[in-house]
Amino acid sequence: MMRAWYLPVLFTGCGSLVAAVRAVNGSVGPAVAVWLVFALLAVVHSPLVFPRPVGAVRARELGAVDGRPIVYWRAGCKYCLRLRFRLGRDARRLHWVDIWRDPAGAAAVRAVNGGAETVPTVVVAGRPYVNPDPRWVRAQL
The missing domain is CATH 1.20.5 (Single alpha-helices involved in coiled-coils or other helix-helix interfaces)
Incomplete structure (x- = not known):
């Protein structure tokens, strides 16, 4: 942390x-x-500047219930900042997992990125997308 x-x-x-x-x-x-x-x-x-993060396990549970995407991020990442600022108020509608605070989140990111902690990784309907365009993420909401 x-x-x-x-x-x-x-x-x-x-x-x-x-x-x-x-x-x-x-x-x-x-x-x-x-x-x-x-x-x-x-x-x-x-x-x-990011919405309150949740744990990876809790984010998966919430995502299964409400269908919202999960964003794995870390502080200081310029691509995470770009995604956050371009989403504006819509960012609150996503489940944010800080991989530096949650080891399970870091493990989930490494699992889909060949061992690398590449963020932002957005999971929509079980499929991971690495550094997607913010307009595309907004469309998934």
Whole structure:
């Protein structure tokens, strides 16, 4: 679970360091602007921008009942971010499984991707699709 927060913590730390150097040099306004940019990057690359994840087992159970697709993802993945942002509010209609928090989810992704943890992997009606087009995923809803 901790590795999901490595990138946001790194962005926050680097941003704080750069902002502190600028502030010490007397550029307080640019220091605040730089820190805000790094803080925004930290939030965007954190698990906070994704809907609340569920476990892989629970996602399969829910998907069997309601027919909604399952998205296996991980924090910091630019393709996962692209899918999440292009889906907009429709993202809440999917079951999201964070493979860094759920070992069963990581195992499911490795099983369909030849041992690789390639995300996003979207499972629709039992068939996996690796990095599908967001328009296609929206159409599956």
